[in-house]
Amino acid sequence: MLSKKLVDAISDQIQFEYYSAFTYKAMQTYFEAEDLSGMANWMNTQFQEEMAHAEKMFQFVCETGGKVKLMAIEAPRNEYSSILEIFEETLKHEQEVTSRINNLMDLAQQEKNHAAQIFLQWFITEQIEEEANASHIIAKLKRVKEDGRGLMMIDQELAKRVFVPIVE
Numbered sequence: 001m002l003s004k005k006l007v008d009a010i011s012d013q014i015q016f017e018y019y020s021a022f023t024y025k026a027m028q029t030y031f032e033a034e035d036l037s038g039m040a041n042w043m044n045t046q047f048q049e050e051m052a053h054a055e056k057m058f059q060f061v062c063e064t065g066g067k068v069k070l071m072a073i074e075a076p077r078n079e080y081s082s083i084l085e086i087f088e089e090t091l092k093h094e095q096e097v098t099s100r101i102n103n104l105m106d107l108a109q110q111e112k113n114h115a116a117q118i119f120l121q122w123f124i125t126e127q128i129e130e131e132a133n134a135s136h137i138i139a140k141l142k143r144v145k146e147d148g149r150g151l152m153m154i155d156q157e158l159a160k161r162v163f164v165p166i167v168e
């Protein structure tokens with residue numbers, strides 16, 4: 001059973017997960033236009049992951065007897081000027097998600113809601129990977145700078161990413 005405060009806070013995060021999905025889908029359009037299909041694939045996979053995060057939270061609220069409140073999702077940023085800028089923005093975005101998940105965990109702890117804490121633990125772990133993924137790509141991009149061959153190699157590497165459904 002979740003308190004109204006927790007249902008509202010998780011509903012707010014569901015909205016942010018959908019907004020995250022939109023943000024990455026918008027980033028995908030940049031790469032599609034630049035014919036960087038590997039990076040476009042990486043962003044599309046990120047989009048799918050965010051949708052899965054929203055769904056996981058949605059199901060948790062339903063299973064614990066709460067009623068999710070869906071809210072409007074604002075338009076994402078649609079214009080970027082470089083590959084590096086996009087991945088730096090990705091890292092910044094994920095840091096924001098981490099901070100939001102930590103706040104949710106703080107609330108679950110304050111309310112001594114053990115089920116919510118166990119549930120949120122999955123997202124705490126997931127955020128370590130989310131931030132690390134973006135950081136590794138930024139490091140590689142900084143290493144190759146504008147070198148076309150290096151960028152193509154990164155693009156090929158990011159083409160390999162596949163969406164793995166969340167296993168309960």
Ligand code: FEO
Pocket residue numbers: 017020049050053094097130
């Ligand atoms: Fe749902 Fe990228 O955090």
